[in-house]
Amino acid sequence: MVSAALSGYRRKHRRFSIGRVFTVTALLLAMAFFLMPVYIMLVNGLKDKSVVSLSTMWNLPADLSGGGFSEAWNRLKPNLGNSLRMVVPATIISSFIGSINGYLFSKWRFRGSDLLFTLVLFGMFIPYQSILIPLIRFLNEVGLYDTTYGLVIVHVIYGIPITSLIFRNYFASVPNELLEAARVDGDSLIGIYFRIMLPLALPGFVVVGIFQFTNIWNDFLFAATVVSDARVQPVTVALNNLQGTQSVDWNVVMAGALVAALPTLIVYVLLGRYFIRGLLAGSMKG
């Protein structure tokens, strides 16, 4: 009794220890630092162009007029559409390809398959600058330069390593007994994929889907080189151009930076748990 009461007291006591206070204070300071750029984008984006000024950039807006957001939205709307038309098909196709590759690489290994997998993985680490000149040339030859289709194909191909990796790790956790049982029941490689693996892989698809959606949406290098026509430019390029345009007010740029980030932020807020899983699955084995 006494010891229980004592440990209860200790636990309670520990709650208010100096260590706790220090921990929470440090975390709150870190939070302020992490939210600072968002604060800058938000308060200045909300200011009207008649009052936005660099000398008052830390101040809250005096009135809520919507400020630069409506202009930012109007300027970036076509590019948001371009990004969406690129990111949705690219994410779906690359997730599907990755699920098949991951399934084969983890459950139907053959002589040399691990080496091939490693050679595929190398593709996700390369700086894409080192394939850009032949890539642009190739897209020109096949008539896909300056098109959203070109961007979709580029993201699907260079997405093969990461999606295969995440699905391979995902399927590795499915017990082999399940596969054996299905094989005994007469299921083929393809049958097992559709009847057993695909239904099991739904969370895997969410993880890979979010990961690819974020990566492709945020890409700048391919977006800036595979298309040059302003009408097909994804939003990252449009945002960067907005920043360099003299006639555009500063509040519009700040609002635009948030508008361009909104889709990935929404995904992150709604499905953050899966986002973290994708992050870890894409960087560690198993």
Added chain:
Amino acid sequence: MANAVPAVDKQGGRHPLRRPRRSFDKLLSPIMLTPSLIAILIFVYGFIGLTVWVSLSNWKSPRMNLSLADPILGTYEKLFKDRRFQSDLRNTLVFTVLFLILAVGVGLTLAVLLDRHVFGSALFRNVFLFPYALSFITTGVAWRWIFNPETGANLLFQQTGLNDLLAKFGVSPLKPGWLTDPRVVWQVNDALGKIFPFTDGITAKLGIPLAIIPVTIAAAWQLAGFAMAMYLAGLATISNEVREAAALDGASTFQLYRHIIIPLLTPITVSILIILGHVSLKIFDLVYAMSGKGPGFATDVPGIYVFDKTFSATQYNLGAAASVVMLLLVSLVIVPYLVRTLKEL
């Protein structure tokens, strides 16, 4: 059922009808992988090969010219003699070291703080990780204004009274030039020249370019959350028994982390260093949006060099050569990692 499976399996193995199907499935796996493998073979390995060819060629105008240069490594010689590219390599090194220290340090600190399960830790975790979901362009646009010497952080130092406080102690006000500071401090050119006489071809100032520091901070802001998430995943695997045993032995919290938990996290630290290290060797969009080349190439990086030389100057061989150097740098980090991964598969 569980017991029945192996028995049936054995019979199935001898069953005449089952064998061909099995071996067909075995064959089907490499066949179905072939399209992806061919795509990687062409778009990764083939295109790298072509880029290497371009870097050895005479192609330095919009007109394609794939004849080999004479001497064959002439473009690389030109590249390494270019003061701008020398500055880029310096910047990459400085950026990578500072960024890794910051991101891993902040990430580990946050993970350890959150490991203590304070109230609202899920909220904290999400706030620290959300920058990872943003594009480098958005990050660059926002931080560019924070590290503008006339506004941003300096304005904050002024308005919060920090500078007034410093003045009371006779300290000059805090007003760094941030992204516009062209100074390169701690130059080692002379010392290096004394030890290695062959380094006299280096015309770039070898030291710490001050303007790269704000870029490092922005990059760490974006990616420290990744390190934190990795460390939190690692901390979750350390059992309570370990902690309790240490507590019983009279270890303080600090000793527990210093001598037990952080050493246990070493494999995770290695993974983080490899992943963030290769990101920082490739860094492009963030610097491009935030500061570009910077004053006197103080924030220029190979990624921007390739982009400029290839698409603005159409000096394709020079751009290609710089991209091959980038690839080699990244490979130094990644290939050992992949070899280790392959051995563990």
